[in-house]
Amino acid sequence: MTDARPPAAEYLRFLAWVAGAAVLIALVGALPTRRLGGEEAIPAMIAGCVIGVLASAAGGIPVARGRKATDPAGRLNAMLFSMLLRLAVVVGLGAAALAGGIERKPLLLWIGISYLALLAVDVRYAVKGF
Numbered sequence: 001m002t003d004a005r006p007p008a009a010e011y012l013r014f015l016a017w018v019a020g021a022a023v024l025i026a027l028v029g030a031l032p033t034r035r036l037g038g039e040e041a042i043p044a045m046i047a048g049c050v051i052g053v054l055a056s057a058a059g060g061i062p063v064a065r066g067r068k069a070t071d072p073a074g075r076l077n078a079m080l081f082s083m084l085l086r087l088a089v090v091v092g093l094g095a096a097a098l099a100g101g102i103e104r105k106p107l108l109l110w111i112g113i114s115y116l117a118l119l120a121v122d123v124r125y126a127v128k129g130f
Helices: 007-037 041-067 072-099 104-129
Strands: none
Touching: 007 041, 007 104, 041 072, 041 104, 072 104
């Protein structure tokens, strides 16, 4: 017997996992970032992690909505749109952060780290839902 939670509850649980993973990678990476980039690299690290969280949150919406789809094509479209939306949010927010004067190298590094780390959470959410 499976406990079928509503898609909104699963999405909130997904967001909790995303936030937890982002806090964990930020805590693990704070000391090396401070040592290698100095104090000015810490805001870039935080911004990179926030961008990753927002991208994952946006990418999870099509998956949550796609759980209602009964046909395989609808589910596939939801997953593809999720990937596209996630990438678009990362590119858009990353460009905005770079234009805002945040340190470039640590920001790009942490966008990449958070994107990859949170990708594991996103894939787990999508596979579990479909």
